[in-house]
Amino acid sequence: MKDIAHEALDIAMGSGASFCEVRVLRRRYQGINVKNESVESLIDHTEEGIGIRVIVNGAWGFAGTSDLQRDKILESAKRAIQVAKASSLAKKEDVILSPAPKIIATWSNNVKINPFDVSLDKKVSLLIESAKIMGKIRDVKIAEGSMDFWETEKLFVNSEGTEILQHIIESGGGISAYAIGEGELQRRSYPNSFGGQYETRGYELIEEMDLLNNAQRVAEEASALLDAPQCPSITTTLILDGSQVALQVHESIGHPIELDRILGMEASYAGTSFISIGDRGKLKYGSKIMNVSADATLPGGLGSFGYDDEGVPAQRIEVIREGVLQNFLTNRETAYILGETSNGTCRADGWGNIPLIRMTNINLESGEGTLEDLIRDTEDGIFMSTNKSWSIDDRRLNFQFGLEIAWEIKNGKLMGILKNPNYTGITPEFWSSLDAVCGPGEWKIWGVPNCGKGQPGQIAHVGHGTAPARFRNVRVGVR
Amino acid sequence: MYGEILMHVLEKARRIGTEVLLVHTNRTLTRFANSYIHQNVSVDDIDLSIRVIVDNRTGKVSINQLSTDALDEALERAISIAKLTPPDPDYYGLPRPLPIRSKKDTVQKETDPEKLAQKVIDFIEATDGLNASGALELTDTTVAIVNSNGISVEDSVSMCSLEAVVQDGDSSGYVYDMEKDLDSIDFISLAKIASNKARNGQNPVELSPGYYTVILEPQAAGTLVSFLGLMGFGAKQFEEGRSFLVGKLSEKIASELINIWDYPSHSKTISLPFDFEGLPRQDVILIEGGIARNLVYDFKYAKKEGKTSTGNALPQPSTDGPLPFNLTLLPGDNTLEDMIASTKKGILVTRFHYTNMVDPVKTIITGMTRDGTFLIEDGEITRPVKNMRFTQSILEALNSTEAVGKDLHIAGEYFIYPTLVPALKLGNFHFTGVTR
Numbered sequence: 040m041k042d043i044a045h046e047a048l049d050i051a052m053g054s055g056a057s058f059c060e061v062r063v064l065r066r067r068y069q070g071i072n073v074k075n076e077s078v079e080s081l082i083d084h085t086e087e088g089i090g091i092r093v094i095v096n097g098a099w100g101f102a103g104t105s106d107l108q109r110d111k112i113l114e115s116a117k118r119a120i121q122v123a124k125a126s127s128l129a130k131k132e133d134v135i136l137s138p139a140p141k142i143i144a145t146w147s148n149n150v151k152i153n154p155f156d157v158s159l160d161k162k163v164s165l166l167i168e169s170a171k172i173m174g175k176i177r178d179v180k181i182a183e184g185s186m187d188f189w190e191t192e193k194l195f196v197n198s199e200g201t202e203i204l205q206h207i208i209e210s211g212g213g214i215s216a217y218a219i220g221e222g223e224l225q226r227r228s229y230p231n232s233f234g235g236q237y238e239t240r241g242y243e244l245i246e247e248m249d250l251l252n253n254a255q256r257v258a259e260e261a262s263a264l265l266d267a268p269q270c271p272s273i274t275t276t277l278i279l280d281g282s283q284v285a286l287q288v289h290e291s292i293g294h295p296i297e298l299d300r301i302l303g304m305e306a307s308y309a310g311t312s313f314i315s316i317g318d319r320g321k322l323k324y325g326s327k328i329m330n331v332s333a334d335a336t337l338p339g340g341l342g343s344f345g346y347d348d349e350g351v352p353a354q355r356i357e358v359i360r361e362g363v364l365q366n367f368l369t370n371r372e373t374a375y376i377l378g379e380t381s382n383g384t385c386r387a388d389g390w391g392n393i394p395l396i397r398m399t400n401i402n403l404e405s406g407e408g409t410l411e412d413l414i415r416d417t418e419d420g421i422f423m424s425t426n427k428s429w430s431i432d433d434r435r436l437n438f439q440f441g442l443e444i445a446w447e448i449k450n451g452k453l454m455g456i457l458k459n460p461n462y463t464g465i466t467p468e469f470w471s472s473l474d475a476v477c478g479p480g481e482w483k484i485w486g487v488p489n490c491g492k493g494q495p496g497q498i499a500h501v502g503h504g505t506a507p508a509r510f511r512n513v514r515v516g517v518r
Numbered sequence: 519m520y521g522e523i524l525m526h527v528l529e530k531a532r533r534i535g536t537e538v539l540l541v542h543t544n545r546t547l548t549r550f551a552n553s554y555i556h557q558n559v560s561v562d563d564i565d566l567s568i569r570v571i572v573d574n575r576t577g578k579v580s581i582n583q584l585s586t587d588a589l590d591e592a593l594e595r596a597i598s599i600a601k602l603t604p605p606d607p608d609y610y611g612l613p614r615p616l617p618i619r620s621k622k623d624t625v626q627k628e629t630d631p632e633k634l635a636q637k638v639i640d641f642i643e644a645t646d647g648l649n650a651s652g653a654l655e656l657t658d659t660t661v662a663i664v665n666s667n668g669i670s671v672e673d674s675v676s677m678c679s680l681e682a683v684v685q686d687g688d689s690s691g692y693v694y695d696m697e698k699d700l701d702s703i704d705f706i707s708l709a710k711i712a713s714n715k716a717r718n719g720q721n722p723v724e725l726s727p728g729y730y731t732v733i734l735e736p737q738a739a740g741t742l743v744s745f746l747g748l749m750g751f752g753a754k755q756f757e758e759g760r761s762f763l764v765g766k767l768s769e770k771i772a773s774e775l776i777n778i779w780d781y782p783s784h785s786k787t788i789s790l791p792f793d794f795e796g797l798p799r800q801d802v803i804l805i806e807g808g809i810a811r812n813l814v815y816d817f818k819y820a821k822k823e824g825k826t827s828t829g830n831a832l833p834q835p836s837t838d839g840p841l842p843f844n845l846t847l848l849p850g851d852n853t854l855e856d857m858i859a860s861t862k863k864g865i866l867v868t869r870f871h872y873t874n875m876v877d878p879v880k881t882i883i884t885g886m887t888r889d890g891t892f893l894i895e896d897g898e899i900t901r902p903v904k905n906m907r908f909t910q911s912i913l914e915a916l917n918s919t920e921a922v923g924k925d926l927h928i929a930g931e932y933f934i935y936p937t938l939v940p941a942l943k944l945g946n947f948h949f950t951g952v953t954r
Contacts, residue, residue, distance in 0.1 A: 080836065081835075101558065103560075103562070103563070125632045129550065181760075219759040224759070307683040427876075428874045433871050461876070491932070495559070
């Protein structure tokens, strides 16, 4: 890997580049999907390739290839130069990178059980057993389970002398039961929807989930939802479970604080942000109890790593303190505009994409008490759990989330379940209505393995440390 | 071109049921924002997957290397995975070859990044100083498939697309086009359309949520058609009870003005002549005069249901099952101007943003308007409107169709196949919120 990377670097720098970085990446992925006691798909994918990013005449160019033969790498390096020269035809100012230290390092995450060492039979059996339990419950017509594992080895070198080798293992899994009635479908998932929970850990994560002991409960809840009353259309007190708070943080905090969005670099696709550069230290984002960090150093978080894809060390930064915006997510290019150095959030999807500003682990810091305490402290309201759908406008203000299940709260107690719950709001108004976050015992880093951004589209793995939280005067039951 | 490599795998596999699928993608994408090129990439990638079936047990391995060693190792791994996998009680074998129609287009490879940059400069200059952002993409894709039942197909397709937003302060306009080659895109005209929308969008008024008559330009109409395509035309979704069409085939589900086909043979669609199993793509009438007519099938679900594959297979095995790839809402006979002129009070929508499913069985989706939303009063566009959130059943909206446009456009949607759609006038559309 090293020889290939340095050769590409030398070719690019010898062909007119003023800066060059090269990533050589090997990745293995295993994905297992079980449905109703059968293996529906089992994917075993390996890939490798090289991505070469250069600055020529003050403009960016990138080329990548999966063909690691010497002549193809040479061709790609020259292609990157050609692309950068084309970019320079339509530039306004030269790209200048904020300084970054020269680093020679290796990094890997802690894994107790390498998931690729666990037999396929063991993984498939666990999912099929879970599906069997779910499938026995009335009206449950589809019982699904899945596991996903990635092992990534990536070498980064740049023309400033940095050379970093990282080895990262990620695991994830979960189950879902679908109950189908007359013109109606209800789903319950565990430990989260859309594939479950994901972390930078090994197979021990799957073992700790205890899928078998949760299968019956989620299936019974899915079945019960068919007969449950609709979530009412009212304005009320809302308690969200930790996994939904994670997605709320993702959409209404994580994306708006990306400095490339704020600067308009994503305007035509995902959109911009309601935040402007001058808002730092001034914008009231939420209530006094709202404290948010971006922390790529948390062990196990899906957004954790040693170094980002510009070779900048993983960091913890304060994003919101007592409800006031403190910082953005930056890379070397955008940090220069602020007169600062990168806070290390620039990551690429695989070898064939350029690195972009991506969330790391964006965390709502914990408060105090348990979920039980919070419900007991709530006279009248609704508790919602597990995301079903999400949507937010192009400036990240008006959002609407649908969830799998809700419970009515009366006089500090959970009452009957409600189906098709959803809620809507405007970002700063919603976060200003936050009046309680549960304590460290309820706090957990939820993994989001499907964060889309950029063109060509890239998928990032990010995390959100969150606990259940309470919001006042929220509009629910939008129909 | 790739026949020899793929046949090597088949020969090595000998009597084991085997399918080899290769997808070669060469993409150049020039991205601009704040009226300059800020990202520019050129990537060449291959994905080769080997699917083997041993005693009704499937094993699949995919790689992106084509050396003989890599192919042999992948085949061995696929066989060992198959042996560890439980037998599939629903396995119907691999398909046999069927005649493939000759492809309607030749591939026009254009990879000069300088030419793309010049087109972007043309677009930026035609906005007359407004803030232009967008992406110009050229992609050549080759797909080759062989299987041990005799299927052997290979073909290529080229696609060139421009997506752009032009901003004038806080207001914006949007354009999208996808063609088979770069020279077919009219960059200057598109820049003028987006710029005019941006200029006309200043100082928007806030409307109250509620039910409105809407005129959806093709990009917005495409969102409804795209999401409908995900929610239930596939035979697998139907069999599992997840489709909105369960119990509704041959019934009226939309206005009689609505005709939706999966239409790979249409002259404007960009499509390979076969699907990911190597079977011929077929035109399928999905909704005819508002009546639900047919589903789409891959080989497995066609066999299960005693039908013929319509050529709608995704790479197998697929958790999604067959899906329509070239959804087309057939044109009517109205111009956009006719629709506006005939509207007493309504809202003109350029496009929707970040739409997502709320209830697929009831075809309810939610999303926001974006990049050009205008109030229509007494047959004229009078004022720009602040972006609004809708929460709406697609079928209920289509049931209120008052007019269908006569010009078809390609519409893009995040992570979904593009559609071919005209503008639509709908009598009843539910906006449930407003943004700032």
